Amino acid sequence: MAIEDAPIPLRIEVAVREMSGGPVPGQPRRPRLRHPARMVALALSGLLLAPIAVTCWYSLRTPTGIGLGNYGSLLTDSSVWRAIGHSVLWALVAFGLVLLGLAIALLSQRVRRVWRSLLLVLVIPLGMSSLVTGAIFRLLFDQAPQRGTVNALLGAIGAGRPVWLGSGLVWVVLICAFAWSWLGFVVSLFRAGLDAIPEDTVRVAKVEGVSSYHRLRGILLPMLRPVFAVVLLTMVVAAVRIFDLVVMVVPDPARGGTDVLTTRWFQLTTSSADTGRPAALAVVLFAPLIVVALACIRGLRSRSAPLDDTEQDDDRDDEVVVTRPWLRRGLWVLGIAILAVWVYPLVMLLATAVRSPRDAGVAGWWRPGRDGLSTGALAEVSDAGIWTGVLDTLVVAVTATGLVLLVAVPAAYALAWGGLPRWVTRATTTVLAILAVAPVQMYAVPLERLLAHAGLAGSQLPLALVHAAVGAPFAVLVLRWAFASAPAPGTGRTADVDPDRGGGLLNWAWGHARSTLTAVVVLEFVLVWNDFAVGFLISGPEASPLALVLRGEARQFATSAAPVAASAAVSSVVPVLVLLLTWRRVVAGLSGGVSR
């Protein structure tokens, strides 16, 4: 029996078991999972593990034999060191962004109602691909004050017009774009984490006169630590694996100054037939990610399992009352300012997309044009094949998501309740965590060769399979956390569902880990939809038809502003809608997995 109305999402259950015989240790029955999907899961993880092993092997193969020669030659290459330095810089940027997100989340708790809409707006960019974000920010930072918003504003206050896309300043553009994409994720997760902290804990501390600084340090931050770990892990991994954004934003002459490990790898891979050095570079990229992932796993393992189906009750009215009116007003203003900064790029995108290509090529959206509203840009991207692109992308994303679901649910169940020996579970979890952070560079080349050899490059099913393999490890990990917190099968309220039988398992999972399941499905769908690197590097440019159209239009950026904006907008509609409609549950599913 459950007490469903508790203000905090906690379910108390009375453990019932047969009152006969002697006392037995309080362990739930652990039904073994005999599901063929477990085999599929193994095969799918092989799809990543094998090419990763091959890449490691490549990295050791030199013209003179087996050895560390490739690594040695990387270490003497100054461009590699520069790329390493830039990747480290990106990791620091990610860390800074996490702190910024935490600050915003803390402030947002104080004026809850104002910030609710803000949170949704912050999330929109998360549904957009890096290529789209890159396109938006390149348009915003256009050199010509007639077209670029930033230089128009600077011009208006007489501050000159910096060359944002030149070497050096292009970092500002990249970081702004990265922050715009990810801040919503950081803030949402921290907010969920903060909301899950029992009110009484804070209230008691307050009554006892603990200052707000000490409340933060002594209570809030320690309780946020698991969320912090997960958010930091995600952000650092995203920052170090950054590739699409750089490819889209940085003009050729500024490439050297923004080279990161991933773009360096791309340059090495495409400029020669040598497989050794790029493979070694991929390993250099992978190694620190493994360390980060292991540290995170270690940090989380000590925690007890989480509770799922904890739809965060957003309507609870526990707004921290801010008594000082100036502070309250300040928070309002800050919220509205952030809202404006986050909404503006979207406004610019849509307003540019509905101008004629001629008007948008010479003048920003705020300047009157010759042709007024126009569908010219939309017509142009239709001709370039954007609608087929949308359809193809939909097929790949749905297939990949379906595959992930089919594989991850039974695999996660087996890990949570399969009665596997403890060391097996641990080892599997570790391997999965490592796979979840593996950069595409680690497996792209062997897979690309395999597909090309089989004549399957550019076709959709193998690509969907690869996407599923890429997405599955994360899905299994998150679902395992959720499943482990559910009542043991056969003891809870859904005892009638037999997870060992076909659809029964999915039913059981839906019953016990609805939010996590939603989160897994939505994130996989959005990630695959927005993917560029995996499709491009493994299956060639044709494999990501949406990116193909966008990049095609973006070859001549500023003068094609309208078609660039139109293709960016069209390719973002579906993932943004999916994410917005499900976001509350997605956050619940993700934070439910870590916040306790």
Added chain:
Amino acid sequence: MPADRVGRRTVLRAGALAAAAPLVAACGALDNLLAVNIVRVAVSWSDTELAAFQSVLDGFRRQYQYEVDVIPLGDDIADAVSAQVNGRPDIVMLPRPGLVAEHLDRLDPLPAGLWNDTWLSPTWRDLVWQPTAPGREPVPYGLPFKVSNQSALWYRADLFDELNLSPPTTWSAWLELNDTLIGHGIAPMALGAGDGWPLTAFFANVLRSCHPQAYERLARPNPPVELWSSAEFNQALRLFGGMLSVDGVLAGGTNSALAQQYPDAIVDVFGYHNAAMVVSADFAEPVIEEFKRSPARVGVVPFPVVDGIDSGRAGPGDADLVVGATPFDGGHPLVIGADIAVLLKPVSKGAAALVQWLAQPTTPLPWITGHGGFIAANRQTPPQFYLPLVQPLTDPVANSPFVFDLSDVLGSLGGSGALFGVLEDFLRTVGDGRGFRVDDAAQTAAARMRDIEAPHGN
């Protein structure tokens, strides 16, 4: 009885045939449905060029039973010939002629009898005629379709009239003109170096004009490495740097010119009137037409002849660059780019038909008349269809010897990791009034090219 049996069998067979007839017809329809008659063409074009190519293909679609799919691969076009791709294209329009020789193993020769020497300049033979096997007679592996003249200097004729100036025909006149314009407070040039090719094409024009033989020797894959340290290469660099290092010569400064893409440079000149001239290709014309702002009369002249420069300009030690000297050994340079149709193995009937059709002199007319920015590789394409404005650019391509842009024929040595990157850094070092660095920077550039081509000094 036996006769009866035979009779029955015959009847049955006839019946079967009768039943099969519609089935055969249906198979034809099924073929169409299953896209058996599709020809897939990979191109690097996007935007309006893509639309223009589609309008060219419409003629083929009307005339033949084939459907044509165009795959716009943009800058990844080389993938189409280097990778074995499923649903792969039948034809690739290669924008870099140098790639033909590199990928012979994936290509089939053109259908026999397609090559016509009255249609195509003999210059192409070096590039696209290759032996099918070592020791065999060379056969054509690619059909030149579109040519771009990258030796054009576009200028604002209205501004020149107003200031009573005339466009330069020689390098020294050009330097003087730049000074005059700067004196009027007008930036002489936009560069659009962000795309890479405008910068290498600019330099190629200088080198071609002052040292044609050196150009010929350099413009090939893996040229002799000592050429980078030659006096000719060095001199071309110093001339190039001498002009572009002048403070205020580039609209918005060097850094801006390096971030700007080529259409932005055109908009800078003809749309925003921020500069007076831009070195670009013939295909700048439709861009100018779309974005120009009145008053805008557009003028274009061939890239000026390099004739030596003021000895004071390129810094000390330039005694060999004499004022008002006679032209160096070349005339107006003619540097071109090209899109070449190649056939991927194995050739389908449709692909053969399409490439045959693309070879005809009148095929590109819809592009020329409907969109502009196109010069046919075919010399028999009727010249009267070109806009009068661009005829000074189209005529020489049909009638004069030309060379290919360095970055197109140098292979990977022409790209951003090599020549383009080196020129860019050179410009960054000397730009915005740091002409005193030209000598050192030219040495450095030569040394870097040497290192890039032969990293271990061999």
